[in-house]
Amino acid sequence: MKQHHYTLRLKWTGNTGQGTKDYKSYQRDHLISIKDKQVQIPGSADPNFRGDPTKYNPEELFLSSLASCHMLWYLHLCSTENITVLTYIDNPIGIMAEEANGSGKFTNVILHPEVTIKEEDKIELAKRLHHKANQFCFIANSCNFEIKHEPVVKFKI
Secondary structure: OOOOOOOOEEEEOOEOOOOOOOOOOEOOOEEEEOOOOOOOEEEOOOHHHOOOOOOEOHHHHHHHHHHHHHHHHHHHHHHHOOOOEEEEEOOOEEEEEEOOOOOEEEEEEEEOOEEEEOOHHHHHHHHHHHHHHHHHOOOHHHOOOOEEEOOEEEEOO
């Protein structure tokens, strides 16, 4: 089996001078960076957990990972099936359940890709390829819940 390795740097930037003295004494801010990448991603916790709402939180980045991995596989599969994708937009929705003890997990994700293709006679195939993309998506294959799809495919000359 072929292996791929990934690494990044996560740096907490939320020490306000007291460290983690208590739950309210620190910010959840952090920076995510990867060597040779153009930008750092400013992160925080979800605002429900005292995070900064103007920064990305892990739950949003997780949902982004699922949606972008699916999209990349889908575009690849369309290219191998001679389907010309002109536009691709997704508005995914993820639901995380929080337990009484504070732990939680994602229980549901629905991707809503809206795709425009050039070939009118391949609309049905283009819709079916979303199922195949899900089977190949590395992130989806790493989840312990079903990722659903509600695709819309239309054509434009």
